[in-house]
Amino acid sequence: MGKYTLPTMPYAYDALEPHIDARTMEIHHTKHHQTYTDKLNAALEGCSSEIQNKDILDILSNLNQVPEGQRGAINFNGGGYDNHRLFWNNMKPNGGGEPGGSIADAIKGSFGSFSDFKEKFSSTSAVIQGSGWGWLVYNPTSKKVEYKSMPNQTSPRTEGLIPLLGCDVWEHAYYLKYQNRRPDYIASWWNVVNWDEVEHRFSQAK
Ligand code: MN3
Secondary structure: OOOOOOOOOOOOOOOOOOOOOHHHHHHHHHHHHHHHHHHHHHHHHOOOHHHHOOOHHHHHHOHHHOOHHHHHHHHHHHHHHHHHHHHHHOEOOOOOOOOOHHHHHHHHHHHOOHHHHHHHHHHHHHOOOOOEEEEEEEEOOOOEEEEEEEEOOOOHHHHOOEEEEEEEOOHHHOHHHHOOOHHHHHHHHHHHEOHHHHHHHHHHHO
């Protein structure tokens, strides 16, 4: 068995209905997330024990330490492994609404208002070309929260950013229910956002 195993889901596959359907959640977790996990383990086997012994968060934050031959595979599958475990936990049944606490103030400081943030996140994530993720991140340099689109499975950590809230806009995240209507999926996804988890990540990141 490899170093990493598929994380368990924090709720049932049908718990996010009607916003995200159970079949999509099951395939997304048991097939897609499992594959990223397996391929991350396989890519790590091609690395030195020094790399293997490091935590995936350290590896993603310092990708240059990974030998060139494995770097692409670690970027993609390590990102896929970490992004999805963040994703499951930054959603919950009966989520959504507006955040409170320090994350609400930070969003207001960076975007003007919560509705301006939501509009920017939605419209920019909707037009990511091909596959990728929309993220609310904490930038340790500016000490502000920012929106960041990332391609494919590349983690915001590879750019020194701390992921706080991610929306998977790969077709596999919504196609069964929404087909080509990515903006409809994103609009519905806001109803399952777990703001307590985002606030928790923000407090850890600061
Ligand atoms: Mn996915």
